[in-house]
Structures are given as structure tokens and as C-alpha cells.
Amino acid sequence: MARYQAGIRTEARIIDATRSLLAEGGLEAATLKAICDRAGVKAGSFYNLFDSKEEVVIMVVREAIDAIDPDPTGAGTDTIDDLVAAFVRFFEEEPELARIYVIAAVTTESPGSGARKRFLKHHKRRVERFGDAMARADDTLTDETAGMRAELMLGALDGLAFRWALDPSFEFSKYAHEAARRLC
Amino acid sequence: MARYQAGIRTEARIIDATRSLLAEGGLEAATLKAICDRAGVKAGSFYNLFDSKEEVVIMVVREAIDAIDPDPTGAGTDTIDDLVAAFVRFFEEEPELARIYVIAAVTTESPGSGARKRFLKHHKRRVERFGDAMARADDTLTDETAGMRAELMLGALDGLAFRWALDPSFEFSKYAHEAARRLC
DNA sequence: CTCAACTTTGAGTGTTCACTCTATATTGGA
DNA sequence: TCCAATATAGAGTGAACACTCAAAGTTGAG
Numbered sequence: 156m157a158r159y160q161a162g163i164r165t166e167a168r169i170i171d172a173t174r175s176l177l178a179e180g181g182l183e184a185a186t187l188k189a190i191c192d193r194a195g196v197k198a199g200s201f202y203n204l205f206d207s208k209e210e211v212v213i214m215v216v217r218e219a220i221d222a223i224d225p226d227p228t229g230a231g232t233d234t235i236d237d238l239v240a241a242f243v244r245f246f247e248e249e250p251e252l253a254r255i256y257v258i259a260a261v262t263t264e265s266p267g268s269g270a271r272k273r274f275l276k277h278h279k280r281r282v283e284r285f286g287d288a289m290a291r292a293d294d295t296l297t298d299e300t301a302g303m304r305a306e307l308m309l310g311a312l313d314g315l316a317f318r319w320a321l322d323p324s325f326e327f328s329k330y331a332h333e334a335a336r337r338l339c
Numbered sequence: 340m341a342r343y344q345a346g347i348r349t350e351a352r353i354i355d356a357t358r359s360l361l362a363e364g365g366l367e368a369a370t371l372k373a374i375c376d377r378a379g380v381k382a383g384s385f386y387n388l389f390d391s392k393e394e395v396v397i398m399v400v401r402e403a404i405d406a407i408d409p410d411p412t413g414a415g416t417d418t419i420d421d422l423v424a425a426f427v428r429f430f431e432e433e434p435e436l437a438r439i440y441v442i443a444a445v446t447t448e449s450p451g452s453g454a455r456k457r458f459l460k461h462h463k464r465r466v467e468r469f470g471d472a473m474a475r476a477d478d479t480l481t482d483e484t485a486g487m488r489a490e491l492m493l494g495a496l497d498g499l500a501f502r503w504a505l506d507p508s509f510e511f512s513k514y515a516h517e518a519a520r521r522l523c
Numbered sequence: 524c525t526c527a528a529c530t531t532t533g534a535g536t537g538t539t540c541a542c543t544c545t546a547t548a549t550t551g552g553a
Numbered sequence: 554t555c556c557a558a559t560a561t562a563g564a565g566t567g568a569a570c571a572c573t574c575a576a577a578g579t580t581g582a583g
Contacts, residue, residue, distance in 0.1 A: 159528085371542080425552095
């Protein structure tokens with residue numbers, strides 16, 4: 156047997172602790188001590204399982220960025236409304252991950268860093284997705300125009316998401332659908 | 340005489356040093372040591388003039404926030420295009436300060452903290468400004484509708500600004516004006 | 524049951540941070 | 554020129570940070 160059950164459970168607790176701390180207070184709140192306290196673990200145990208704090212943080216942020224994808228199978232049949240609804244749903248159902256997603260997008264350390272690249276790559280995939288849906292809905296649209304509108308639509312969604320992160324009482328869903336109506 | 344000339348000059352050097360450090364490397368780069376080194380001053384002199392590092396940082400960031408305003412006197416005559424152009428200009432000319440402004444808002448140090456509140460307050464002022472400009476441009480618009488459109492427009496601008504911050508080759512200005520055309 | 528592999532502990536390291544304190548130097552009005 | 558107010562130097566403080574390590578405890582396959 157490669158690993159003991161105790162270690163596997165401890166690893167999960169550490170990841171959970173990191174995720175909730177990041178969602179509550181961003182990178183600043185996710186200190187090693189805070190993570191260990193919340194996970195009920197001492198520093199030594201942490202470093203028996205991970206090489207660095209950064210490793211866990213990146214793991215959790217990546218999870219958040221990936222989780223926002225509305226249709227991982229990419230069937231290519233969803234409408235704009237489906238995509239917008241999926242985006243909104245993610246924020247309503249996974250507020251912790253959603254907050255991390257927004258924070259991660261903003262607090263990218265240095266140019267060309269991992270988190271930033273990953274975010275952009277994912278963003279471009281989403282733009283394609285939205286562009287395809289727009290082109291399907293209106294076949295007079297050129298690919299270029301659809302791409303531009305998709306970029307605009309996602310910009311609006313990200314901006315509204317940021318607004319929601321600042322103030323959870325913001326009616327994200329209402330504005331998101333209104334944006335879709337006017338921009339697509 | 341209340342103050343000596345030497346102190347006034349030192350204060351200016353410290354503010355300049357803080358501004359340039361923030362612009363180059365964000366909050367992370369603006370340590371007390373870095374600020375003092377660049378200003379050619381020791382810590383003791385710094386604290387003879389300021390109560391805390393935060394005081395200077397906030398002073399500089401606020402200065403940048405004020406720079407976004409195309410019409411500080413609030414004459415109420417600017418058009419949507421004026422406001423959009425001013426917003427774009429701010430992000431293009433002060434990218435790092437804009438980034439700090441945003442990071443400070445999302446990274447909530449303590450619940451209900453100052454930075455977050457300040458950001459929201461500023462956001463609401465901007466929404467009013469945009470709403471007024473929209474109402475002036477189209478007098479069939481109700482205040483409520485104008486307010487909603489303004490919120491949407493600013494959401495889009497914020498989102499596009501982040502997109503640009505992630506990838507400087509993004510044509511922020513082009514998308515911002517297209518958003519204005521479709522949302523206002 | 525045994526024992527090697529794995530896990531946990533918790534005190535400890537070294538660094539960096541914002542900030543303080545006291546002695547010394549400079550300023551500028553009278 | 555005098556001297557109180559102001560400015561500066563620079564060593565020092567304590568807290569927070571990520572991270573280490575040797576020793577003790579636990580697990581589970583054989």
C-alpha cells in the first residue's frame with residue numbers, strides 16, 4: 156500500500172481549509188497557520204504532504220477556474236441563455252469557488268505567471284463557446300463579429316461577477332441576463 | 340512657522356517614491372524599506388511625517404482614483420463617451436494603480452473593512468454619473484432604467500479592464516466604446 | 524505480532540515586516 | 554546669536570511569515 160488512510164484524510168482537510176480561507180479572505184487570509192489551525196494539523200504534517208503552501212493554493216485556484224465551465228463535454232449545442240444561466244448558477248451554487256475565481260483573476264502575481272496564463276486560456280475557451288452559440292443563433296453573423304460580441308459579453312459577466320464579489324446582495328442573475336439580451 | 344522646508348521636501352520625496360513603487364510592482368513592492376530607500380530616508384524620518392505606511396499608500400491610491408474623474412467639478416455636462424474615455428485612459432495610463440485599486444477591494448482584510456467600502460462608494464458615484472449622462476442623452480429614460488443601464492455599463496467596463504490587465508494586447512478602448520454603443 | 528513505512532508533533536529557524544525610541548543634527552523666528 | 558521646535562539617523566523590537574527537523578506515535582501488509 157502506497158499511502159495510509161490517515162494521510163489521505165489529512166490532505167483532504169488541508170485542501171478544504173485552504174479553499175474556505177481563500178473564499179473568505181483571499182490570499183491574505185490563507186496563511187500557513189490559518190490553514191493548519193482550520194485543518195486541525197501542525198505545520199510538520201502539512202509539509203509531510205505538500206512541498207509548499209503555494210502548491211495547495213494553486214491546486215484550489217485551479218479547481219475554481221475549471222469548475223466554472225458550463226459544459227465540460229462541449230457538445231456544442233447550448234444556447235447563449237444556457238451558457239449565461241450556467242455562469243450564473245455557478246456563482247449561486249458555489250459562491251466559495253466563485254469568489255476564489257474572481258480573486259484569482261485579479262491578484263495574478265507577475266506577468267506570465269501560471270495562474271494568469273491558465274485564466275486566459277480558460278477565458279479564450281469560453282469566448283469560443285459563446286461565439287459559437289451566437290453564430291448558431293444568427294447565421295448572418297460573421298465569425299469575427301460573433302467573436303467580438305462574445306468577448307464583450309464575457310467581459311460584462313466577469314465585471315458583474317466582480318461587482319457581486321464586492322457586495323453579495325447585488326442581483327447578479329438579473330444583470331447577467333439583461334447583459335445577454337443587449338449584447339448578443 | 341509650523342513646518343520646516345526640509346520636512347516638506349522629504350514628505351514629497353516619500354510620496355513620489357511610494358507612487359513609483361506602486362506603479363512598478365504593486366502593493367507587494369511598496370515595502371517600508373523600499374519606500375525609504377528610494378526616498379533616501381530612514382524609517383525614523385518616515386514616521387516623523389506619517390503615522391503609518393498605509394496612510395501614504397491610501398493617499399497615493401486615492402490620488403489615482405480621483406484622476407479617473409473627467410469632470411471633478413461635477414458640472415454634470417459630460418457625455419457617456421467622455422466618461423468611457425476617461426475610464427479607459429485611467430487603466431491605460433495607470434495600470435498598476437488601477438490594479439491595486441481593484442485588489443484592495445476584493446481582498447477583504449476584515450469584514451466591512453475600509454477599502455471595500457471605499458471602492459463600493461466610488462462605484463456608486465460612478466453609476467450615478469453614468470446614469471445622469473444617459474438620462475441627459477435620452478429624456479424618455481426613467482431614472483430606474485438609466486441606473487440599471489449604468490450598472491450594466493460599469494460592470495462591462497470593469498470586466499473588460501480585467502481582461503486587459505491580464506493581456507495588455509487586448510484592445511480595451513475598442514471594446515469599451517462598443518459596449519457603450521450597445522448598452523447605453 | 525512485527526516492523527518498516529508512514530504520519531504527526533511542536534519547538535525551533537531564519538527572514539521580513541511595520542514600526543519605535545533615543546540621541547543627534549538642523550532649522551528659522553526673535 | 555540663541556534656542557525651542559522640528560527633522561533625521563539607525564539600531565532595536567516584536568510579531569508574523571513560510572518552512573525544518575528530530576523524536577514519538579500510528580498504520581497495515583506479511
